[in-house]
Amino acid sequence: GAVVSQHPSRVICKSGTSVKIECRSLDFQATTMFWYRQFPKQSLMLMATSNEGSKATYEQGVEKDKFLINHASLTLSTLTVTSAHPEDSSFYICSARGRRASQETQYFGPGTRLLVL
Amino acid sequence: AQTVTQSQPEMSVQEAETVTLSCTYDTSESDYYLFWYKQPPSRQMILVIRQEAYKQQNATENRFSVNFQKAAKSFSLKISDSQLGDAAMYFCAYRSAPPGYALNFGKGTSLLVTP
Numbered sequence: 695g696a697v698v699s700q701h702p703s704r705v706i707c708k709s710g711t712s713v714k715i716e717c718r719s720l721d722f723q724a725t726t727m728f729w730y731r732q733f734p735k736q737s738l739m740l741m742a743t744s745n746e747g748s749k750a751t752y753e754q755g756v757e758k759d760k761f762l763i764n765h766a767s768l769t770l771s772t773l774t775v776t777s778a779h780p781e782d783s784s785f786y787i788c789s790a791r792g793r794r795a796s797q798e799t800q801y802f803g804p805g806t807r808l809l810v811l
Numbered sequence: 812a813q814t815v816t817q818s819q820p821e822m823s824v825q826e827a828e829t830v831t832l833s834c835t836y837d838t839s840e841s842d843y844y845l846f847w848y849k850q851p852p853s854r855q856m857i858l859v860i861r862q863e864a865y866k867q868q869n870a871t872e873n874r875f876s877v878n879f880q881k882a883a884k885s886f887s888l889k890i891s892d893s894q895l896g897d898a899a900m901y902f903c904a905y906r907s908a909p910p911g912y913a914l915n916f917g918k919g920t921s922l923l924v925t926p
Contacts, residue, residue: 726911737902737916738856745911785854791911798910802856 697721698790700803707778708811715773715806717788723768724790728800729761732785744771778810813838813905817917824893825925831878832888832920834903842908845879845886850919851899859901862886864908890922898924 697720707713717727726745730738742763744750750763760782762774771790775782785807789800814837824830836845847859862870862879869877874891890897900921904914 728913732854737918738914740913740915743911743913787854787856789856789914799858799861800914804853804855 698724698788698801698803700786700788700806702806703804704807704809706809706811709779710777713775713778713808715775715786715788715808717771717773717790717803719769719790719792719801722790722792722801724771724792725768726791727765727771728789728791729763729771729773730787730789732787732805734785738787741773775808778808780810783808783810813840813843813907813915815903815905815915815917817901817903817920819920820918821921821923823923823925824890824897826893826895828893829889829891830893830922832890832901832903832922834886834888834917836884836886836903836905838884838905840907844906844908845877846904846906846914847875847877847886847888848902848904848916849897849899850902851896856902860888893924895924895926898922 699718701716729741732738741756742750742752744763744765746765752758765771787805788803816835843864845862849857849859860870860872860875876889878887900919902919903917906914
């Protein structure tokens with residue numbers, strides 16, 4: 695089956711630093727990748743949609759200068775949390791749009807737990 | 812915007828029994844997709860089952876089946892012969908038909924499976 699990886703799986707950083715999270719589709723080309731954020735015991739909230747070679751589309755309320763998304767290739771998208779603060783601590787999940795058995799579906803990465811001190 | 816409602820924050824079922832998780836949604840679209848995802852403690856999202864709105868037949872995947880009522884905008888998940896490994900958060904999700912759209916998730920239902 696399709697595999698999506700995320701790196702790092704968890705990161706702890708100091709307030710004010712920037713953190714980059716990578717999302718890779720390992721065995722398929724992902725024309726679209728999605729970034730979600732999940733707070734404890736809550737649902738996934740879409741942050742942005744990223745299409746290869748173009749600017750990401752951010753959801754209302756998500757600061758694009760705060761959460762920089764780059765989708766430079768068909769297998770890699772990155773999310774950079776700039777000048778991170780404690781309120782940015784969360785679980786970040788990416789998903790990639792791919793095809794399996796002629797059905798389009800989304801494959802999720804294992805997530806990245808970010809803790810900002 | 813489409814909204815997905817899961818009215819059961821928590822459910823409990825005994826091993827080997829059957830449980831049904833409810834989901835309703837609101838949309839003005841006629842063509843769309845519905846999904847149930849499972850999120851175990853590892854937090855990896857796992858696709859359980861999907862349903863295309865244009866298909867009248869309810870989707871089934873082994874012990875998992877759905878009751879899709881398009882007119883009522885209802886999409887419930889039935890888990891038969893529940894197993895301890897079924898314990899997880901279950902999210903119902905909606906996706907518009909055109910490719911490239913993101914999933915819109917409900918708030919989730921926490922399923923506890925007791926021996």
